[in-house]
Amino acid sequence: MIIKRILLSFVAAACLFFSLSAQERQAHNPIIYADVPDMSMVRVGNTYYMSSTTMHMSPGVPIMKSTDLINWRLVNYAYDTLANMDELNLTNGKSTYGRGSWASSMRYHGGTFYVSTFAQTTGKTYIYSTKDIEKGPWKAVSFRPSYHDHSLFFDDDGKVYLIYGSGKLWILELNDDLSGVKPGTEHVLIENASAPSGTIGLPAEGSQLFKVNSKYYLFNITWPKGGMRTVVIHRADKITGPYEGRVALQDRGIAQGGLINTPEGKWYAYMFRDNGAVGRVPYLTPVSWADGWPVLGVDGKVPETLDLPKSKGFIPGIVASDEFSRKKGDRDLPLVWxxxxxxxxxxxxxxxxxxxxxxxxxxxxxxxxxxxxxxxxxxxxxxxxxxxxxxxxxxxxxxxxxxxxxxxxxxxxxxxxxxxxxxxxxxxxxxxxxxxxxxxxxxxxxxxxxxxxxxxxxxxxxxxxxxxxxxxxxxxxxxxxxxxxxxxxxxxxxxxxxxxxxxxxxxxxxxxxxxxxxxxx
The missing domain is CATH 2.60.120.200 (Jelly Rolls)
Incomplete structure (x- = not known):
């Protein structure tokens, strides 16, 4: 009996040890406890890249890199200066707080990275492209107007689209060189994208479009009156529709984002949550598939832990100390600034x-x-x-x-x-x-x-x-x-x-x- 009790105690201790060890190996939400909103993400081979919003900051549209979806570090910006004008320069009593460039869309197509954004401050839409996302150089094109919360999309037939809008969602085709809109191609994609979530406070916006197994999936955020920030997904067999929609997630206001998959074939949704004064913080949730629809979360909830590597912290990848001493070849200012x-x-x-x-x-x-x-x-x-x-x-x-x-x-x-x-x-x-x-x-x-x-x-x-x-x-x-x-x-x-x-x-x-x-x- 004594030996049996000892063995049982040993087994219990071992189970506890391995359970704690597994927890230590797990990632935790939020994956970045800092202001990294409006994420857009791509995977190229085994490497993930993510863009985000920093609005009135310069340089702008930060680019982050990860090999595990959890540990991210800044590697570049899409632009040094958005434009030279009073609002962006803090001159003549003008500013652009809360404006500047907003939600970006990142794509990888034909060996080239594309990052698009839009700015109320200038009234323009911008598309930046590069073969080397970490070193550049970037090619920039811009055109009017400023297409709100758009999703840049390269289809299999070589056509390039923007999907944009709020509540009523529009689609348009771009010129082959992305220099502007192809005349006569703009039309309504979804008349009322907010409909699946009921009576609306904030209409559906934040579009991100994906193609999986020949079907098109359009992600949006909406905010029903008296409710919370909500993920709505619409699905279609053709990019022009017709689209059918459903509520995909309502959990603690975690919303706005899209899909990413791993080299091993696992799927995740990336989103963010309003988290008080620290800002809007990124979350990941597992995605399964049922009847051709992505199913976000576990029993409708975003889990606290993820079966991904543990975070090593946000220093020096997201923020970093600086002694202001520079060696030859160093950047004048590290990317955290x-x-x-x-x-x-x-x-x-x-x-x-x-x-x-x-x-x-x-x-x-x-x-x-x-x-x-x-x-x-x-x-x-x-x-x-x-x-x-x-x-x-x-x-x-x-x-x-x-x-x-x-x-x-x-x-x-x-x-x-x-x-x-x-x-x-x-x-x-x-x-x-x-x-x-x-x-x-x-x-x-x-x-x-x-x-x-x-x-x-x-x-x-x-x-x-x-x-x-x-x-x-x-x-x-x-x-x-x-x-x-x-x-x-x-x-x-x-x-x-x-x-x-x-x-x-x-x-x-x-x-x-x-x-x-x-x-x-």
Whole structure:
């Protein structure tokens, strides 16, 4: 009996061990706990590529790469600058927050990668193409108008289409060189694509079209009144229809995306979910097939775990620390960085003072949100911390430089210069109005700044700190309640900034930016 009990205990322990080991090997949703919305995805051989939306950021349309659908890293952008205009340049009092370029469509056809997008700001549709998606170069064509939430599609007969619209979905054929619309080809594809989900608040949009086993499958998002973001799929034997539709998924608002398969023949749907202040975060769910329809999820739900490799984290693939030191051949700025709107490239440098990012003022501004040359990268969940070291010795009267959390309701910790005096200040715009909560005199040339973010269960709060030696940290100001706002339409971002309010020509030198996926205990 004793031996039997020992054996049973051993078996139970072994089962627990292997169960825990299996859990450790599993991926977890969301697959990226950061703002990566409007994904479009392709597989080429054993490699996956994904594009996303970053709207008013420059460069734009980020391209990510993975070999397992879980661990992604930035490898390129489709464009450096969308256009040269006041709204994109933050000049003459204009901005394009929440606009810029929206949902992209990625395709691979005939050995070439294609990424298309559209912009309300310019009123145009853009198609970028390259043989080498990681290195370029990109060829760009654009034409009017701006086709909303379109899906680029190459059919087997060589014809190229765009499917676009909201509620009423349209199809049109492109010229062979993709330079514009082939005249006389535009017509309604589905009169009311929202119909399967009932009474509508948000009409069906976010089109993504796929062809599987000679049938066409059109994915859309819709939002029934009193309900949640919903996946609707329409199916047809011909690209022009007729289409029949059904609700494919209603689970926690996880929606908008499409299909991807593995080299082994497994199918998944990629989508995203509104997740508070961190932004819109990507999810994967298994897909099975029944009666010629893709069946999303497990018993109608997106599972918490996936039979895919475990995530190795989002550092340095999605966000990364930067010591601002460069070797010959290095990029000036790693791909994790994006400017808030188009930068003025004459007013920033990594070469003037080696090992430092220098931001120089070239005009006067009245607010952080209208200041040019603010350098940003994503925050990540469930918690994260960003810190920097700032040399303020060459700032001028009226200058303000430091570390921010960028959104409409932003938070800032930085140094203000008033005459011969410098103060460390914390600005809290969590209520929608910017308030200088606290100021502390600064009598040395270097200050260290830190921001800690907590996105657990949509707590969405951030705290700022300063240090005079980089070791002992002191809280400053009040806790920022972070809010995802539609005017910006983007998760909070770490931001390095410097702007002048009285003079030009002052500069701030940032020694480093460091990001972690934990906060101070």
């Amino acid at each position: 994006q400017w808030n709107h188009n930068p003025d490239n004459h007013l920033w440098s990594l070469a003037t003072r080696k090992g430092y990012l220098r931001l120089t003022t070239g005009r006067t501004d009245t607010s952080f949100l209208m200041a040019r040359n603010t350098l940003t990268q994503r925050t990540i969940g469930p918690v994260c911390m960003g810190s920097t070291s700032l040399d303020v010795s060459n700032m001028k009267d009226g200058d303000f430089a430091g570390l921010g959390l960028l959104q409409k309701n932003y938070g800032l910790a930085g140094v203000k210069v008033n005459g011969d005096h410098k103060t460390i200040v914390m600005i809290n715009a969590g209520t929608g109005m910017a308030v200088e909560v606290q100021s502390v005199p600064l009598t040395q040339k270097t200050v260290f700044l830190k921001a800690e973010c907590n996105f657990i269960d949509k707590k969405d709060v951030a705290d700022f700190f300063y240090s005079l030696d980089g070791k002992t940290w002191t809280p400053i100001g009040s806790q920022l309640k972070m809010t995802y706002t539609l005017p910006h339409f983007m998760g909070y971002r770490f931001a390095l900034f410097n702007y002048g309010t009285k003079n030009i020509g002052g500069f701030a030198d940032f020694d480093y930016f460091r990001v972690t996926d934990h906060v101070t205990k």
